[in-house]
Amino acid sequence: MSRTQTTVGMCAIVLAVAAIAIVSAQSKPAGQIPRLADGKPDFTGMWDNPKEPGSRAPATVFDKAKMAPFVPGGEALFYEPRTGDPRHDEPRAFCMPSGFPSAFLGPYPVQFIQTPQHLVMATEFMNVTRIIPLDGRPHKTDIEPTFYGEPVGRWEGDTLVIEGRNYKRWSLDDWYYQNPKEYRMHSEAFHSIERLRRVDADTISYEFTVDDPKIFTKPWSVQWEMKRHPEWEKTGLFEMVCNENNRCEGGKCKDSK
Amino acid sequence: MHNRLMTVMVTAGLLLAAALPVAAHHSFSAEYDSNQPVKVTGTVTRVDWQNPHIWFFVDVKDAQGKVTNWGFSGGPPGVLQRRGINRDALKAGDVVVVEGFRARDGSNNASGGKVTFPDGRSVFTASNEDKAPR
Numbered sequence: 001m002s003r004t005q006t007t008v009g010m011c012a013i014v015l016a017v018a019a020i021a022i023v024s025a026q027s028k029p030a031g032q033i034p035r036l037a038d039g040k041p042d043f044t045g046m047w048d049n050p051k052e053p054g055s056r057a058p059a060t061v062f063d064k065a066k067m068a069p070f071v072p073g074g075e076a077l078f079y080e081p082r083t084g085d086p087r088h089d090e091p092r093a094f095c096m097p098s099g100f101p102s103a104f105l106g107p108y109p110v111q112f113i114q115t116p117q118h119l120v121m122a123t124e125f126m127n128v129t130r131i132i133p134l135d136g137r138p139h140k141t142d143i144e145p146t147f148y149g150e151p152v153g154r155w156e157g158d159t160l161v162i163e164g165r166n167y168k169r170w171s172l173d174d175w176y177y178q179n180p181k182e183y184r185m186h187s188e189a190f191h192s193i194e195r196l197r198r199v200d201a202d203t204i205s206y207e208f209t210v211d212d213p214k215i216f217t218k219p220w221s222v223q224w225e226m227k228r229h230p231e232w233e234k235t236g237l238f239e240m241v242c243n244e245n246n247r248c249e250g251g252k253c254k255d256s257k
Numbered sequence: 258m259h260n261r262l263m264t265v266m267v268t269a270g271l272l273l274a275a276a277l278p279v280a281a282h283h284s285f286s287a288e289y290d291s292n293q294p295v296k297v298t299g300t301v302t303r304v305d306w307q308n309p310h311i312w313f314f315v316d317v318k319d320a321q322g323k324v325t326n327w328g329f330s331g332g333p334p335g336v337l338q339r340r341g342i343n344r345d346a347l348k349a350g351d352v353v354v355v356e357g358f359r360a361r362d363g364s365n366n367a368s369g370g371k372v373t374f375p376d377g378r379s380v381f382t383a384s385n386e387d388k389a390p391r
Contacts, residue, residue, distance in 0.1 A: 086287055089287065090286075090287035092287075093287040093288060095309070107336060108333075108335070108336065109339070124335055178285070178286050180286065232339060235338070235339065237335070238334065238335025238338060238339070239308070239335070240308050240309065240333065240335055241308045241309075242308065242309045244307045244308040244309070245305055245307035245308065245309070245310075245312065246309055247310075247312055247328065247330070247366070248288045248289075248330065248360050248362075248366055249288075250287065250288070251287055251288045251289075251360065251361035251362055252362050253328065253360045253362055253364045253366040
C-alpha cells in the first residue's frame with residue numbers, strides 16, 4: 001500500500017469516526033431539548049393534537065383490544081346505550097363540554113405554556129384550557145367533580161406525570177367512535193395518568209392511562225405522540241365559539257333565511 | 258319526491274365506502290346521515306364564516322327550473338385559516354359542485370366536505386369537516 005493510499009485510508013477512517021460521533025451526538029436528543037432555568041424540560045410551544053406514533057390521521061379511538069378486563073358490572077357502566085334522544089346520545093353536538101381527554105383529541109392545535117410552577121395546556125377546540133400545577137400537590141377531597149377534572153403534575157426525571165381526578169361521569173369517547181347503539185363513558189372514579197416526555201425538539205411522547213376501578217380491573221394505556229408546529233405560532237390559537245352558529249345541533253337544522 | 262327530480266344525486270354505497278371520518282366539534286353521525294350522500298351543482302348565495310363550522314348556501318335548480326337553497330357545513334374557520342383558506346375562497350355568485358352528506362332531519366342541509374369550481378379547482382377537499390367524500 002502506497003503512502004498516498006494509506007493517507008487516504010486514514011482520512012476515510014477519521015471521517016467515518018467523525019461522522020459516527022456526529023450521528024451519535026444527534027441521537028442524544030435529551031441534550032437538545034429546551035429546558036427552563038430550573039433544568040426541567042420545557043414543553044412550551046405549539047403542538048398538533050395527540051396522535052398514534054407515525055400516524056397523520058387524527059386516529060385516537062380507544063381500541064378495545066388495549067383495554068383491561070371489566071370488573072363485575074363495569075361493562076354496563078362503561079357502555080351507555082344510545083336512546084335516540086340526541087341530547088343524551090351526543091351532548092357535544094349541543095356544544096356541551098367534550099370532557100377530558102376528548103377535547104384534546106380533535107383536529108385542533110394545542111398550545112403549551114410552562115413556568116416552573118405550572119403547565120398551561122390550551123386547545124383551540126372551544127378554547128379549553130387546563131392549568132396544571134407541577135408541584136405534585138395532593139388532589140382535593142372536597143370539590144364537586146367536573147368535566148375536565150383536577151390535573152396535578154409532578155416530575156419523574158425528565159418525564160412530566162400528570163394525574164387527573166375529580167371527574168364528573170362523562171363520555172370517554174373521542175369523536176371517531178361511531179357505534180350507533182352505544183357510546184363509552186368513564187365513571188366518577190376515573191383517574192387519568194399522562195406521562196409526557198420530550199424525546200426531541202419536535203416530539204412529545206405521550207402515554208395516556210385510564211384507571212377507572214369501577215369499570216376496569218386494572219389501569220390500561222395507549223401510546224400517543226405530539227408533533228411541534230412552530231409555524232402555527234404566527235397566528236396563535238384562533239377563537240372557537242361553539243354556540244356562534246351551531247346550525248344543525250343534534251341533527252335538527254335551523255332555517256337558512 | 259321532489260328531491261328526486263332535483264339536480265341532486267343521492268348515491269349511497271361507493272361514496273360511503275370511501276368516506277373518511279374526520280371530526281370537528283361533535284360526532285358526525287349525530288347530525289349527518291352517512292347513508293345519504295349528496296351532490297349538487299349550483300350558485301353560492303351566501304357564506305357564513307363562523308364557528309363552529311363555516312356554512313355556505315347554494316341555489317340549486319331542478320329540471321323544471323324550481324330553485325332550492327341548500328345549506329352546507331364546511332370546516333371550522335380557524336382550521337381553514339391555518340391552511341391558508343380564508344373567507345374569500347368562496348363568494349356569492351360562484352358556481353360550484355358540492356359533495357357531502359345530508360342532515361339527519363331530511364332538510365336541504367348537508368355537510369359539504371368537497372367543493373369544486375367549474376375549472377376543476379377544489380377547496381375544502383382535505384377539510385376537517387366531518388366525512389369528506391373522496
